[in-house]
Amino acid sequence: MDRVIRDKNWQEFKRLADSLKPACVVYNIEQNGLSPERELTCLRLIMPTQEAYYIFLDFPKEEQLRETGIPVRRDKKGNRCLEDKDVVDFLKAQLERKDLTVCSYWTI
Numbered sequence: 001m002d003r004v005i006r007d008k009n010w011q012e013f014k015r016l017a018d019s020l021k022p023a024c025v026v027y028n029i030e031q032n033g034l035s036p037e038r039e040l041t042c043l044r045l046i047m048p049t050q051e052a053y054y055i056f057l058d059f060p061k062e063e064q065l066r067e068t069g070i071p072v073r074r075d076k077k078g079n080r081c082l083e084d085k086d087v088v089d090f091l092k093a094q095l096e097r098k099d100l101t102v103c104s105y106w107t108i
Contacts, residue, residue, distance in 0.1 A: 003052035010067035013045060013056040017095050020054075022047045024101035025091055029082045041072065041080055043087065046105070068094075 007013040017025065026046040043065060047054040058065040060072045060080065070090050075081050084104060091102045 005052045005054050007054055007056045010056065010058065013047070013054065014094060016054055017047055020047070020049050020051075021097075022049050022100070024048065024103060025095070026103055026105050027087050027091070028105035029084070029087070041082055043068070043070065043082060044105075045091075 007016065026048070028044040028046070030042050030044055041060060043058045045056040045058075047056075056067075058067045058070070060066070062072075064071050065082075068090060070082065070086050072080050073083055073086075088102050092100070
């Protein structure tokens, strides 16, 4: 598997997850200092399949992520951040598969 395919919107990523039935979806909450909006936090979803790795990126717009609507919260110091629980709960609810493993990139 050497192909990486970037999905441009959440609905396409969700459709692929439904049709390809991956064993897992991996997420990474990234700190991206190069964002044009000077926003540091973004979400990367990775869906490994036999054919390719499918990647989806979501960026904040106001107090939630643009595509998924996952809330952007503030930590104790006032920095905007994403909560692991919000990401996992969203993916499990949206992808509607009890056998799907959802894990952070850093816990694999």
